[in-house]
Every structure is written in C-alpha cells, then in structure tokens.
Amino acid sequence: MQDLATAFATALGLVATADPAVTGILLLSLRVSLTAVALAALVGLPLGALLAVARFPGRRAVLVTLNALMGLPPVVAGLLIYLLLSRAGPLGPLGLLFTPTAMVIAQAVLIAPILAALSRQVLEGLWEEYAEQLRSFGAGPWRAVPTLLWDGRFALLTVLLAGFGRAAAEVGAVMIVGGNIEGFTRVMTTAIALETSKGDLPLALALGLMLMAIVLAVNALAQGLRDAAAGSAG
Amino acid sequence: MRLPDSILPLLVEGLCYRAGAVEILRDVGFTLEAGGPSLVIGPNGAGKSVLLRLLHGLLAPSAGRIHWGAPEGNVPVARRQAMLFQRPVLLRRSVLANAAYPLRLAGLGRAEAAARAREGLALVGLEGLAERPARRLSGGEQQRLALARAAALQPEVLFLDEPCANLDPAATRAVEEIVATLAARGTKIVMTTHDLGQARRLAAEVLFLHQGRLLEQAPAEAFFAGPATAEARAFLRGELLW
Numbered sequence A: 001m002q003d004l005a006t007a008f009a010t011a012l013g014l015v016a017t018a019d020p021a022v023t024g025i026l027l028l029s030l031r032v033s034l035t036a037v038a039l040a041a042l043v044g045l046p047l048g049a050l051l052a053v054a055r056f057p058g059r060r061a062v063l064v065t066l067n068a069l070m071g072l073p074p075v076v077a078g079l080l081i082y083l084l085l086s087r088a089g090p091l092g093p094l095g096l097l098f099t100p101t102a103m104v105i106a107q108a109v110l111i112a113p114i115l116a117a118l119s120r121q122v123l124e125g126l127w128e129e130y131a132e133q134l135r136s137f138g139a140g141p142w143r144a145v146p147t148l149l150w151d152g153r154f155a156l157l158t159v160l161l162a163g164f165g166r167a168a169a170e171v172g173a174v175m176i177v178g179g180n181i182e183g184f185t186r187v188m189t190t191a192i193a194l195e196t197s198k199g200d201l202p203l204a205l206a207l208g209l210m211l212m213a214i215v216l217a218v219n220a221l222a223q224g225l226r227d228a229a230a231g232s233a234g
Numbered sequence B: 001m002r003l004p005d006s007i008l009p010l011l012v013e014g015l016c017y018r019a020g021a022v023e024i025l026r027d028v029g030f031t032l033e034a035g036g037p038s039l040v041i042g043p044n045g046a047g048k049s050v051l052l053r054l055l056h057g058l059l060a061p062s063a064g065r066i067h068w069g070a071p072e073g074n075v076p077v078a079r080r081q082a083m084l085f086q087r088p089v090l091l092r093r094s095v096l097a098n099a100a101y102p103l104r105l106a107g108l109g110r111a112e113a114a115a116r117a118r119e120g121l122a123l124v125g126l127e128g129l130a131e132r133p134a135r136r137l138s139g140g141e142q143q144r145l146a147l148a149r150a151a152a153l154q155p156e157v158l159f160l161d162e163p164c165a166n167l168d169p170a171a172t173r174a175v176e177e178i179v180a181t182l183a184a185r186g187t188k189i190v191m192t193t194h195d196l197g198q199a200r201r202l203a204a205e206v207l208f209l210h211q212g213r214l215l216e217q218a219p220a221e222a223f224f225a226g227p228a229t230a231e232a233r234a235f236l237r238g239e240l241l242w
C-alpha cells in the first residue's frame, strides 16, 4: 500500500516536472506502438477482410493458424526479428538491430495476426449481411474487400485499439530487438522492467501508471472520434 | 414481342432447384415478355424467393434453362437487371452514397453517379434526406431508398422479393406507387408477394406457384376472375396458407 501511494506521488511528480527523460521514453513508446499498429493494419486488415469473404480449400487451417498466432509470445516475435536483423541474418546489412525501427517491425509482426484474426471475425458478419446484395450489384468477393473495410470502419477501430494495447503493453519483443538503450530505444515497458530489477519499485509503478494513462487516453480519443463520426454516418 | 436491344423475353424451361435431397422447384417453365408487372404469388414456402434468386442469377439451377433474349448485348445481362430484397440491405453510409454505390461499381464517374443517384432519390421522394445515414431511416424509407438505388441503375428488369412484407400500409402504398411508376416508364417488374390485394393492384400478369411448381400463368384479370386450378381457387379464398 505504501508503495502504491509513493508510486502515485512519484508519477504525479514526473508529470508535473515534465521530466525530459521520462517524456522522451513516453513519446518513443507512443511512436513505436502507433507506427507498428499502422504498419500491421496495412497488412492485417485487408487480409482479415479477404479471409472473411474468400472460400478456398484450406481456409479452416489458415484461420486456426491465425488464431494461434494471436497468442504468439512477444519474446518469440522479438527473437524472429532479431535473427533476421542480426549481423549474420539476411537483413543484417541494413543495420536496423537495436534501433526504434527494429522495435516497430517486431511489434508489427506481433500484432498483424491479431488485427487479421479480429477483423476477419468482425467483417464476416457484415459480409453475411451484404453478400447477396453486392453480388446482385455485380461485385464479387474481391471488390467486396474495400467495401467491407469502409463499412466496418467503426468496428475495425476497436480492433486497432486492441492491437495498440497489445503493442504498448509488450516488453519481450522491444527488449530483444531494441536493447533498452537509454535515450535511444528505451520505452515505457523496458524502463519498467529495468527499474523493477534495480529495485526501484515506486518508480517502476509510477511509469506503469503513466503507461496505463497513455493507453487510456488513446482509447478515449479513438472512442471520441468514433462517436463523432458515427453520428454523421450511422 | 422483341425489342431490338432487349434482354426480354425471358425464356425459362424445365427449371429445377434442389437443396440437398429437397426439391424446392420442380420443372418450372414460362416466358416473361416486356410489358406490365408479372406478379409471382403463392403460399408461404412455395418457392417464390428461390425462383427470383434463380432468375436474377444469385442461385444456380439444378436443372433447366434460363434464357435471356439478348445474352450478348453491349451491356452484360447481369447489369441490366436489379433486385430488391424483403429486408433492404443498406450500406453503412449516407443515403446518397448508398444510391450511388452500384453506379460507381458499374464504372460511372463520381459526379455522374451522384447525379443519377439524386434522380433516383427524387423519384422516391428522398432527395431531402440525401446526406442522412441510410440506416437511421424508417423501414419504409429504407425500402424506398433500395428502390431508388435499383432504379438509378436503370435496369430493364427489376426483381422485387416481397418488398412490402415488413412495412405498414402507408409505406406499402408508397412503395407500390413507385413500382407502378417504374412499370409505366417501361421497366419490367417481376415481383413476389403474398398479399393478394397488392397483387390485384399491381399485376398485369400472375404466376401462381404452389409447392415448387408453377400451376398457372395468366393475365391478372382472368386469373382473379376465375383461376383454372383448385389450388389457386383455394389460395384466393384465403384457405391455402401453406
């Protein structure tokens, strides 16, 4: 209890003084995770929509695999990207290991399956409703993909938020490919892990509270946007 | 009667549709000519909806032939028909965007599609609601929007599957008036209903379907004055509900 009270005080202090180190870590967390969501969405959402409309042999196996990948442990995603980007790896010459870019890639790999699997679920219901009418208009499954993505935009926003929450909260992937380098690749979760291991629990907890506040703020902002847009588009 | 560039007459021969072991339509044959509305009537489960889906190309026949008058015109046959469903399927967009959507699919530019969509909306009296979200409309307005959307496509044949089944009497009348207007403009109406009053008001011709078979095809006046089959007579007396 004592720790919690101290943590709140510490967190407030950090916010009040706008501690530049903490602010930098916070902004990097936001930048990495938001970019990762955007990147993963570029692949995950169209893939989810395609899986919602396409019927092909082996579809079930793909869906099962995708659902299993939702539980991909962050350290495993980090390790895979580490192997790709390490000096001996196929993408080693790019020199991306231990940079924010590597962290973005690792998080994108981690959440793309989540976005694909969730958007598939969301859009399948919409496709059931639309399929016959769209076919009547002469639109096959391929042409339906952009229509579903647009018409499912509000539900997909929730899917994106789920992806963002997962990205912002994970520590394993960014730790492995980022290296937790102070002032360069240190993000909220790796900072928390570090402070915890150093025994500064109040500071770790304070950073944790700030992280939760950030995730909450992003969700609230998205919800506000959604409500405003829904009012005019139904 | 055969217009030079028409997909009519529609010739249907030996049409069968099976779902698993169940025969839903059996050996249905008829010809649909250009002209006044053809109303497909019959008790619940007779196969009316399945028949319309087959004609529109949404289902594939198990056997038999659906032969359009001009299979190879400039515009493919599928683009020259439209269909309205019992429950209108509206996109999560504005009224205008809904009406313009199939036109954009058909390859029209944004401005031209919007202009034609607005004409469609004017036809059904929804031009004032163009910017509203389509799915906030009342049931009757939604079905009128679906009509506007179909009419904007300027189809030669318009299929309507019980378009008024979920509507109150006032909305039903509104839809009927629009359908009559389209028919008067030369659109071939092929419509199912289980509402005999509606069939009497709209039909130029009646196709009576019962348990998956076409029992009668006759001019409306003749059909309502004296149907040829015992089943149709029972249906007109309101005794045949299944």
Ligand SMILES: Nc1ncnc2c1ncn2[C@@H]1O[C@H](COP(=O)(O)OP(=O)(O)O)[C@@H](O)[C@H]1O
Binding pocket: B019, B022, B024, B042, B043, B044, B045, B046, B047, B048, B049, B050, B051
């Ligand atoms: N896809 C399907 N699979 C199995 N049975 C079906 C299918 N579609 C329709 N049916 C059955 O075919 C019969 C005719 O259906 P329908 O055409 O909807 O009748 P209605 O004349 O009331 O429109 C009904 O008994 C219905 O249950």
Ligand SMILES: [Mg+2]
Binding pocket: B048, B049, B050, B161, B162
């Ligand atoms: Mg029906």
